[in-house]
Amino acid sequence: xxxxxxxxxxxxxxxxxxxxxxxxxxxxxxxxxxxxxxxxxxxxxxxxxxxxxxxxxxxxxxxxxxxxxxxxxxxxxxxxxxxxxxxxxxxxxxxxxxxxxxxxxxxxxxxxxxxxxxxxxxxxxxxxxxxxxx
Amino acid sequence: xxxxxxxxxxxxxxxxxxxxxxxxxxxxxxxxxxxxxxxxxxxxxxxxxxxxxxxxxxxxxxxxxxxxxxxxxxxxxxxxxxxxxxxxxxxxxxxxxxxxxxxxxxxxxxxxxxxxxxxxxxxxxxxxxxxxxx
Numbered sequence: 001x002x003x004x005x006x007x008x009x010x011x012x013x014x015x016x017x018x019x020x021x022x023x024x025x026x027x028x029x030x031x032x033x034x035x036x037x038x039x040x041x042x043x044x045x046x047x048x049x050x051x052x053x054x055x056x057x058x059x060x061x062x063x064x065x066x067x068x069x070x071x072x073x074x075x076x077x078x079x080x081x082x083x084x085x086x087x088x089x090x091x092x093x094x095x096x097x098x099x100x101x102x103x104x105x106x107x108x109x110x111x112x113x114x115x116x117x118x119x120x121x122x123x124x125x126x127x128x129x130x131x132x133x134x
Numbered sequence: 135x136x137x138x139x140x141x142x143x144x145x146x147x148x149x150x151x152x153x154x155x156x157x158x159x160x161x162x163x164x165x166x167x168x169x170x171x172x173x174x175x176x177x178x179x180x181x182x183x184x185x186x187x188x189x190x191x192x193x194x195x196x197x198x199x200x201x202x203x204x205x206x207x208x209x210x211x212x213x214x215x216x217x218x219x220x221x222x223x224x225x226x227x228x229x230x231x232x233x234x235x236x237x238x239x240x241x242x243x244x245x246x247x248x249x250x251x252x253x254x255x256x257x258x259x260x261x262x263x264x265x266x267x268x
Contacts, residue, residue, distance in 0.1 A: 001161025004183045008142055008214060012259040021258065025231040026216070027135025027224070048216070049138045050184045055259075075259035077211035080142060082160070082182070090161070097159040124155065125146040125189075125209035 001090055002082040006112075006132050007054045011065045012075040015057035019044045022055070033057075039111045040064050079118070079128035087115050087133035099123040107133070135224055136216035140246075140266050141188045145199045146209040149191035153178045156189070167191075173245045174198050213252070213262035221249050221267035233257040241267070 012018040015033055022028045022044075031045040040063035046053035056078060058066045068078055084090040087107050095101065100120040110116030114132050121128040146152040149167055156162045156178075165179040174197035180187035190212060192200045202212055218224040221241050229235060234254040244250030248266050255262040 002182065005139070005142070005185050005187075008139070010259065010261050014259075018259050021231070021233075025228050025233050025257075027227065048136065051139050053139075053214070072260055074256055075261065076255075077214070077261050080187075080211070093161065094159050097155070099155070099159050121210075122208055123159075125144065125148075125152050126206055127144050127209065127211050 001093060002084055002131070003134075004083045005051050006081040006083045006130075006134070007052045008080050009054045009056055009078045009130075010075065011056050011068050011072070011078040013057070013069055013073060015042055015044055015055060018055050018057075018075070022046050022053075028053075030055075035059055036111050040066075041111070043111065079130055081116075081130035081132055083134045084131050085134065087117060087131060090131055091117055094119060135227060136218055136265070137268075138217045139185050140215040140217045140264075140268070141186045142214050143188045143190055143212045143264075144209065145190050145202050145206070145212040147191070147203055147207060149176055149178055149189060152189045152191075152209070156180050156187075162187075164189075169193055170245050174200075175245070177245065213264055215250075215264035215266055217268040218265050219268065221251060221265060224265055225251055228253060 019030050023030045029047040033042050033044050035042045041056045042059045044055040102118040107115035116132045119129045153164050157164045163181040167176050167178050169176045175190045176193045178189040236252040241249035250266045253263045
């Protein structure tokens, strides 16, 4: 049901510093920052050979990563995102086994312009998990 | 310098339950558990189309993930691992920019039988990061 790992999202308090470090210290290819005000984050994509890392910095009020950074001021691993070809079928299978979808349970349009759901981290052993339809 | 994402490691308190959930709820292909006593973990590989997730459960005394699970009893995202073709060159570049290598700074043989280093999470914005030579 799940296919590729679409991305790993890392929350950072300072996107410019993080971007520079991933480029200079790790020698990674990093994108320019992209503000996504409707999602409450600014993102830098770290392009790897097989997937990508998304460095996220809070943007505006009510950023969905603000509480995480308040708890983890240095930053940290925020979520993983898997791809699936049929999000509603995936959602139904998950909820049938007792896993909870955050929010009202319906897919939303995510940061890549595609339908996504987030699963409750407690139902996946502490890991916040996003599914994206591709 | 860094190439593929080799794996994302998720620490879990109950490997059998996690393995079942990734298989049944997410429809993922999961391996049999493999005990790695010299690394203090039992691991289940979740095979994705482009990379893998490693579910880690503590094994024996002094497991390197015991403290993490004491702090995060439900489990959580533990580290990411990137591949590199020349680990010593990568290490030298990292330390030249001020990033610290855990331990004595020399590569060790990791859980896949290949040389690895771990970088101090504080130097990568709270994310514990492994580099593996492939």
